[in-house]
Amino acid sequence: MSNTTVAKRYAEALFEIAQTKGTADVLEAELTTVKEVFITNAELLAFLQHPKVAAEKKKELLTSAFTGFSKDVLHTLFMLVDRHNEKIVPEVADHFITFNNKVKGIEEAAVYSARELTQEEQQALQGVFTRKLNVSALKINNIVDPSILGGIRIRIGNTVYDGSIKGKLNRLERQITAVN
Template identity: 45%
Template sequence: MSETIIAKRYAQALFHIGQERSKLEEFESELRTLQEVLRNNQALYSFLQHPRITLDQKKQLVNESFQSFSKEVIHTLNLLLDRHREEILSAMVDQFLTLMNETKGIADAKVYSVRALSEGEKKRISKTFAPKVGKQTLNITNYVDRSLIGGLRVRIGNRIFDGSVSGKLDRIERELVSNK
């Protein structure tokens, strides 16, 4: 079975527990912290996946490192360790955060521009493009891409809105080539 499917199942189970116990916000905060720790500490990820380290040692590290986390999140982490699913830990967190974003009407967007965008510009982009994808707001990650020449390229999920100068030039070129 695909790792993404398995990660989604664990995320959905934790999400439903959070709904039942009204702890979704708490779980989200804890999982964002875990995601940041995993991104910034490759040694932890390597430790959890190392075959010579015993299950008890792995659980001890998780329990001590994340002792401030709720018992449900710790239990989920231990369950992943019990079932030797350490490799899907990051994917499970991503799936949970995706479920939270769907619940809140938020979508993640990648915005490519010639220069870094200000917070005001990000808010205007969110206000403009969120309704086009049926969301209330967008979490914008800005990438500087000087090859655009000017304008913006916005990617939300699998949809791309290309208003860049280079994109317009490419479209004009394709049109001229196809009309020969």
């Protein structure tokens, strides 16, 4: 079974617990912090994956590192340690956030542009795509990519809307080569 599938199952189970208890937003905030710690602290992951360190020591570290976090998040982390799946913690967090956003009618968009978008441009994109996708809100993550030359490329879920100059040039090239 792939890591993505495993991470999605953990996230789904945790999300169902959060829905039952009404704590989904709290757990989302906690998981965002956990994800950030796992991504920025390579030593933590190395310690958690070390085969000679006892599981109890690993759990003690997690308990002290995430003091004040909900028992549900800590229990999930403990289960991942017990099953040697520590490396998928950031992916579990991502899937949990996706589940929570779906329930709230929120989509996330990665917007690639040649320069940083202004607040007005981001709001205009949000207005257009919230209507187009029939969602209540759109979270925009603006990624500066000078290779697209101009325009924007938007990725929402598995769908890409390419209005970049590079994309238009690539489509024109394919049309020209298809004619020959």
